[in-house]
Amino acid sequence: MSTIPVELPSDLLDFVETRVGEGRFGSASAYLVALVDAARKNRSAIETALIEGIESGPAKEWTSEEWQAIRDRVTQRHKQG
DSSP: OOOOOOOOOHHHHHHHHHHHHTTSOSSHHHHHHHHHHHHHHHHHHHHHHHHHHHHTOSOOOOOHHHHHHHHHHHHHHHHHO
16 A cells, blocks of 8 residues: 555544544544545536436426525535524
C-alpha cells in the first residue's frame, strides 16, 4: 500500500481523532481510507445516474404539479430536520 502525507487543520484533526476514538476505525489512516472509498463509490453512483438519464431519451418539460411535488418533498425533509 502506498502512503501520502496529509496535513489537517487542528479542528479537522480533532474530528478525525474523535471518529477513531469512537471505535469504528483502528486509526486515522483507516478512517481516511474509508472516506476516500466512500467518495469513490458516491461518484460512481452519480456517474451511473447521469448516464442513465442521458440514455433515457430526450428531456421533457416538467409540469407545475411535478414542480409542486418537489417543493413539497423538500419542505417535508426540511421540517424533519
